[in-house]
Amino acid sequence: MNLLHIFTDIPILIVITTFISSIIFCITKYIYVHKNLVFFLSFLENFKKNDLNFRFKEIDEWMLANPYVEASWLEFKNTLIFSESVALRGQGEDELTYQEVSSTVQNIQTTVDPLYFFNEESLVTTKFNFKLLQTIPTILTGFGPLFTFLNIAIAFGKIDFSTQERTIASVAGLMSSMQVAALVSVIAVGSSLIFLIIEKVLYGQMCAKPLGKVQETIAYLFDNISSEKFLFELLRETKIQNNSVSNLIVAMPNHFKTALNAGIASNLVPYLENLIFGINQMNKQLKENAKAGGGDSVDDLF
Numbered sequence: 219m220n221l222l223h224i225f226t227d228i229p230i231l232i233v234i235t236t237f238i239s240s241i242i243f244c245i246t247k248y249i250y251v252h253k254n255l256v257f258f259l260s261f262l263e264n265f266k267k268n269d270l271n272f273r274f275k276e277i278d279e280w281m282l283a284n285p286y287v288e289a290s291w292l293e294f295k296n297t298l299i300f301s302e303s304v305a306l307r308g309q310g311e312d313e314l315t316y317q318e319v320s321s322t323v324q325n326i327q328t329t330v331d332p333l334y335f336f337n338e339e340s341l342v343t344t345k346f347n348f349k350l351l352q353t354i355p356t357i358l359t360g361f362g363p364l365f366t367f368l369n370i371a372i373a374f375g376k377i378d379f380s381t382q383e384r385t386i387a388s389v390a391g392l393m394s395s396m397q398v399a400a401l402v403s404v405i406a407v408g409s410s411l412i413f414l415i416i417e418k419v420l421y422g423q424m425c426a427k428p429l430g431k432v433q434e435t436i437a438y439l440f441d442n443i444s445s446e447k448f449l450f451e452l453l454r455e456t457k458i459q460n461n462s463v464s465n466l467i468v469a470m471p472n473h474f475k476t477a478l479n480a481g482i483a484s485n486l487v488p489y490l491e492n493l494i495f496g497i498n499q500m501n502k503q504l505k506e507n508a509k510a511g512g513g514d515s516v517d518d519l520f
Contacts, residue, residue: 229365229402233358237409240354244417247346248424254286255341255428262435270326270439271300286345287336294335297328299443327443332436341432342425351417355410362406369399 261280265273281291342348 227398227402229361229369230398230405233361233365233402233406233409236354236361237358237413240351240358240413241416244351244354244413244420247351248420251342251345252424252428254345255425255432258284258287258341259428259432259435262432262439265439267439267441274300274326287341290335290340294328294330294332297330298440299327299329326439327441329443331442332440333433336433336436338426338429341429354417355414358406358410358413360406362403365402365406366399369402370396 265277270277278291278295281295282288
């Protein structure tokens with residue numbers, strides 16, 4: 219049978235056209251995903267974990283300006299916990315000290331695993347019609363029996379037993395149609411297997427590999443801490459502060475007593491000593507005056 223006639227047969231042509239179109243569609247979409255993932259990864263590699271607090275605005279603006287990751291970033295940003303500080307005023311009006319809310323939160327952390335937002339579904343499969351791509355092998359395989367039985371039905375419909383010559387010609391046409399029908403099944407199943415292999419190899423190299431690097435980088439930058447653990451840390455810090463305040467209140471009377479005794483010893487006692495010394499001197503002077511003048515009522519008083 220002429221090879222050109224076989225590949226110009228409509229069923230075979232439909233199968234081959236579908237196969238080639240599917241390959242082109244697959245490569246085009248995977249290139250698009252690969253390009254965006256590599257671009258996203260190159261941006262993340264410019265940051266370090268300790269720089270996130272200072273460069274978060276830069277990250278946020280870039281993420282919101284990139285439609286490929288904008289939706290995932292908006293959801294992920296709501297789970298972030300920043301290293302907040304509390305301003306404590308000292309004795310002076312302009313004297314301020316800053317203390318961390320929690321000693322364990324030193325950078326930006328998240329209460330949800332970053333892979334929950336930056337996963338295969340959000341960064342790969344939702345960026346194109348992935349379900350259609352997965353059904354292409356089934357469609358190609360289904361073309362085989364469909365066109366096979368269609369060719370057989372058409373061939374049987376052309377059999378003519380009216381004369382011997384027509385019978386021989388129709389049987390020859392039947393055999394030719396049966397050959398084409400068999401080739402349709404072989405080409406359909408073969409193209410389905412080839413497409414499946416090509417699709418899996420391309421997906422692993424162009425999508426899965428850069429996606430894994432992106433997830434690894436995000437997990438490194440944003441440490442995962444559960445909300446329960448963070449609340450426990452805040453509770454621990456609060457208990458430590460309450461214990462410090464309680465100890466201060468308990469020790470306050472002793473400190474007050476010590477300070478009062480020290481104040482009395484350093485200020486009041488010398489003053490009283492000087493006062494008593496002055497009274498004694500005045501008493502002595504009065505007695506001397508009384509002796510010199512013969513005594514009076516003041517001397518009797520003392």
